[in-house]
Every structure is written in structure tokens, then in C-alpha cells.
Amino acid sequence: MQLKCIAIDDEPLALEIMQRHIAEFTALKLMHVFEDAISAAEYLKQHPVDLLFIDIDMPDITGIDLVRSLTDRPMVIFTTAYKKFAYEGFELEALDYLLKPITIERFSAAVNKAVDYVKYRQSERSDADESIYVHSEYRMIKINIKEIEYIESMQDYIKIYLCGVEKPVLTLLPMKSALEKLPAGQFARIHRSYIVARKHVRSIHNRKVQLKSIELPVGNNYTDFIKSWSK
Structure with a gap:
């Protein structure tokens, strides 16, 4: 399984770090990177993806506003240096919420969560299911x-x-x-x-x-x- 993803961040250094993290995981296929949300929004109209890595605090439109505007919304992992945006991320049912600087260990946990969640959505529900997913503490968590x-x-x-x-x-x-x-x-x-x-x-x-x-x-x-x- 490979998840098509894009990364959006107005800070070139943060975007470079994100690209390096993504390259470490065969489960991810990076389709494009963007330094502004408007360009990313235009891209998404023609190129659906499975997962967004998106900064929240950007100058043109925020990551929150971009995600809200999407009709066919993919999985979302927010990246930000500010905890104050956590509640908005929770409202939008973000898969995870990564605080900068993002370590490879924390990034890995978020990627594994995305992979597990895709498997969960693709499987048919039955009495034998062992887990459910709910949003809590600004991220999606797995419950046995x-x-x-x-x-x-x-x-x-x-x-x-x-x-x-x-x-x-x-x-x-x-x-x-x-x-x-x-x-x-x-x-x-x-x-x-x-x-x-x-x-x-x-x-x-x-x-x-x-x-x-x-x-x-x-x-x-x-x-x-x-x-x-x-x-």
C-alpha cells in the first residue's frame, strides 16, 4: 500500500524537513510540495490524494481554512509550531497534529496511524473487528x-x-x-x-x-x- 500525499508549508526549511521525513517511508508517495495553500488547493481540484501534511499558520489562507474548503477531504495531518490551533484541528477530525520541530519518531507514529486507518476503512465491518477509531486529544486514536x-x-x-x-x-x-x-x-x-x-x-x-x-x-x-x- 502506498498513500499519495502532498506537503504544504510556507517555510522552505520546514518543507525540506518534511520531504526528508516522507522519503523515509515506502508507504508514502510524495506527489508535490507547496509553499502556499492557494496553489495546493488548485492542485487538489485535479489531483486527489490520500493524505495531506499541512501547516496551519500560513499568510494567504490558513491550513484550517484550506481543509474546510475541501469537498472530498483526504486524511489530514496538521503541522504547526503553535498549540493554540489544536482545537480547530480536532473539529476537522485531523488524523494527527504534529508540533514543530517534528522528530522522525513522532512523524513515524503519525504515518503508521494513517496506514492503519486506511486498512480499517477498507476492511468490512464484522463482529470480529478488534478496534475502532475516534478523535481524542486533537488526534485520531485506536481503541481495542x-x-x-x-x-x-x-x-x-x-x-x-x-x-x-x-x-x-x-x-x-x-x-x-x-x-x-x-x-x-x-x-x-x-x-x-x-x-x-x-x-x-x-x-x-x-x-x-x-x-x-x-x-x-x-x-x-x-x-x-x-x-x-x-x-
Whole structure:
């Protein structure tokens, strides 16, 4: 697999470093480099690519604005010297967010994430799938489905609680969409605020679901779960 990519940065030195990094990976095929976003936008109208490496803070139009303008949006890895742009990158579902100076180790992690994500998108979803991808902390992360204990709704966000991990994964995702990402039959919604992994349910008593780490209520509209779990 080779991912067609372009690199965009108004700083010649930063662009040169990016070219050297890209050349280290056979999974990447560099199609073109640009020192301004407008030229890159014109190129993308005629030459679709798989992946953009794009600086955010540029003088003509920002990398954020360029990505927003794309109808057929490829995977995006933002590069910048400023953390203040991280939230905008998160909103645009960037695959990753690299802070300059970019080390080859950090760049390698981003490339591997792109390759894994392409494989994930190309494979057919089934109950045997082992991972899902969500955006968290300004980048896309991979979560092992077997490690999910339960999911909690926080208005527009959800918290994904993993077995043996104290800090949950926070991501901007509706509960309905979260459930659709998960293998059918392995997870169930038991409350407007909770989804649980069936295999981690230890017992149910008085409309309370006991998991390994917590006890959760069963909502009035989700009592069918109790019947289905006991069968």
C-alpha cells in the first residue's frame, strides 16, 4: 500500500524537513510540495490524494481554512509550531497534529496511524473487528474493542472507559453513532447516558447493572436489556 500525499508549508526549511521525513517511508508517495495553500488547493481540484501534511499558520489562507474548503477531504495531518490551533484541528477530525520541530519518531507514529486507518476503512465491518477509531486529544486514536467496559454520555461528548485504565477517552460523538461503531450484539445501551459491554456485565439486580469497576442504572426505556441478558 502506498498513500499519495502532498506537503504544504510556507517555510522552505520546514518543507525540506518534511520531504526528508516522507522519503523515509515506502508507504508514502510524495506527489508535490507547496509553499502556499492557494496553489495546493488548485492542485487538489485535479489531483486527489490520500493524505495531506499541512501547516496551519500560513499568510494567504490558513491550513484550517484550506481543509474546510475541501469537498472530498483526504486524511489530514496538521503541522504547526503553535498549540493554540489544536482545537480547530480536532473539529476537522485531523488524523494527527504534529508540533514543530517534528522528530522522525513522532512523524513515524503519525504515518503508521494513517496506514492503519486506511486498512480499517477498507476492511468490512464484522463482529470480529478488534478496534475502532475516534478523535481524542486533537488526534485520531485506536481503541481495542475488547478493552471497552462502558461508555458514558456527556451531552455532545462521550467518555469511553477501558478496563484497567483510570482515565477515560473523551471524544466528540453522539451515543447513537458510538453504538453504530461497535460490533452488533457485543454492546447494549442500558440508559440514555450509558452503553455497556455485555461480556463485562457481572450481574443485574433491581435494575442495576454491576460491571467490574462500577454499578450503573438501567433506564425506563431500556429494560429489555435485562431480559435479553438473562437469556
